[in-house]
Amino acid sequence: MARRHDPERRQRIIDAAIGVVADRGIAGLSHRAVAAAADVPLGSTTYHFATLDDLLVAALEQVNAGWLADFGRWADGLDGAAPAADDVLRLVADTLAGDRTRVTLEYELYLAALRHPRLRPLAADCLDEMARVLARRTGDLPTARALVAFSDGLMLQHLLTGRPFEPEALRDGLTAALV
Amino acid sequence: MARRHDPERRQRIIDAAIGVVADRGIAGLSHRAVAAAADVPLGSTTYHFATLDDLLVAALEQVNAGWLADFGRWADGLDGAAPAADDVLRLVADTLAGDRTRVTLEYELYLAALRHPRLRPLAADCLDEMARVLARRTGDLPTARALVAFSDGLMLQHLLTGRPFEPEALRDGLTAALV
DNA sequence: CCGGGATGTGTACATCTGTACGCATCGCCG
DNA sequence: CGGCGATGCGTACAGATGTACACATCCCGG
Numbered sequence: 084m085a086r087r088h089d090p091e092r093r094q095r096i097i098d099a100a101i102g103v104v105a106d107r108g109i110a111g112l113s114h115r116a117v118a119a120a121a122d123v124p125l126g127s128t129t130y131h132f133a134t135l136d137d138l139l140v141a142a143l144e145q146v147n148a149g150w151l152a153d154f155g156r157w158a159d160g161l162d163g164a165a166p167a168a169d170d171v172l173r174l175v176a177d178t179l180a181g182d183r184t185r186v187t188l189e190y191e192l193y194l195a196a197l198r199h200p201r202l203r204p205l206a207a208d209c210l211d212e213m214a215r216v217l218a219r220r221t222g223d224l225p226t227a228r229a230l231v232a233f234s235d236g237l238m239l240q241h242l243l244t245g246r247p248f249e250p251e252a253l254r255d256g257l258t259a260a261l262v
Numbered sequence: 263m264a265r266r267h268d269p270e271r272r273q274r275i276i277d278a279a280i281g282v283v284a285d286r287g288i289a290g291l292s293h294r295a296v297a298a299a300a301d302v303p304l305g306s307t308t309y310h311f312a313t314l315d316d317l318l319v320a321a322l323e324q325v326n327a328g329w330l331a332d333f334g335r336w337a338d339g340l341d342g343a344a345p346a347a348d349d350v351l352r353l354v355a356d357t358l359a360g361d362r363t364r365v366t367l368e369y370e371l372y373l374a375a376l377r378h379p380r381l382r383p384l385a386a387d388c389l390d391e392m393a394r395v396l397a398r399r400t401g402d403l404p405t406a407r408a409l410v411a412f413s414d415g416l417m418l419q420h421l422l423t424g425r426p427f428e429p430e431a432l433r434d435g436l437t438a439a440l441v
Numbered sequence: 442c443c444g445g446g447a448t449g450t451g452t453a454c455a456t457c458t459g460t461a462c463g464c465a466t467c468g469c470c471g
Numbered sequence: 472c473g474g475c476g477a478t479g480c481g482t483a484c485a486g487a488t489g490t491a492c493a494c495a496t497c498c499c500g501g
Binding site for chain 2: 203232
């Protein structure tokens with residue numbers, strides 16, 4: 084095959100890697116699978132990302148950036164009229180009502196940080212950044228962190244069980260748990 | 263090698279599989295690694311667990327049962343004097359102060375259910391059972407589910423960031439988020 | 442305009458993996 | 472006590488994978 088000049092290739096490889104993880108999970112991520120998905124030769128994926136870890140890091144960086152951008156836009160749209168917990172419950176509901184494949188992908192990469200040392204700082208930064216952004220709304224960091232934890236737990240719970248999401252019950256439940 | 267009669271072998275293989283996941287993660291789980299860890303020949307692991315999925319399922323079943331037993335004992339020890347949220351915060355603090363390797367292992371297997379169809383019902387059952395047990399204390403299921411989500415999110419947040427756990431701040435933050 | 446470094450390409454190789462299979466050996470039930 | 476099904480054991484094989492490497496080609500700065 085003739086060599087083709089392709090300045091966007093590195094980016095396309097990252098996109099392809101994310102697609103592979105979305106389709107087959109992290110376990111299915113391989114240089115060859117990514118090469119096929121990006122329609123580039125094997126040597127090209129290993130040139131831009133010498134190890135699989137490099138590829139994983141790039142994928143999580145991009146996914147995190149995308150999520151944080153969405154999250155920031157959502158936070159900017161808040162008017163502060165309702166309790167912050169209600170805002171977060173609405174975000175969770177909207178996210179779960181959207182593309183679950185994408186949410187699952189985001190959590191799979193994000194939680195892989197539990198095992199992969201090189202992913203951990205990325206996940207931690209993403210968590211911190213979410214808390215910082217949310218703190219612009221709640222006014223303080225601990226409240227924001229509690230809400231981030233709550234929303235993560237809710238997302239996982241509903242992704243795992245498939246149970247319908249009931250914001251009012253959860254809100255009332257949380258209130259009851261605090262007295 | 264002479265054949266040895268070994269009625270507990272199946273159980274030892276499961277234990278070894280859990281050990282392998284603890285050491286190398288799910289990605290490192292293989293019939294051969296488990297065989298070596300359990301000190302049995304390769305054919306023995308494939309005889310008792312024909313596919314890797316079978317092994318994963320058995321491992322998660324056992325880990326979940328262990329966690330639910332601990333959780334049940336903890337719940338039985340509650341006196342109902344404090345708000346349920348404070349009880350849960352104490353549980354999270356105690357768990358994070360204990361063996362983090364074990365907690366990480368539990369979450370890794372548990373969250374693998376996001377990807378593995380055969381693990382999903384196990385994880386969902388574990389979540390439901392936790393909520394049921396906790397509901398004996400809170401009186402209603404939605405409150406229990408909210409608390410389970412909160413605790414899962416907190417555990418993950420602290421496992422990922424390594425930040426010190428501050429129950430009072432989180433409790434106050436959650437209260438503030440609801441008004 | 443030209444040379445060197447960046448980028449692209451194809452292939453090779455050692456390693457690991459899941460799984461199958463044949464045979465050995467044992468426990469237990471009839 | 473005999474045999475048969477459960478269990479144990481070793482090996483074989485095809486396929487996938489990470490990674491290295493040699494070589495081709497192109498862009499861009501001097």
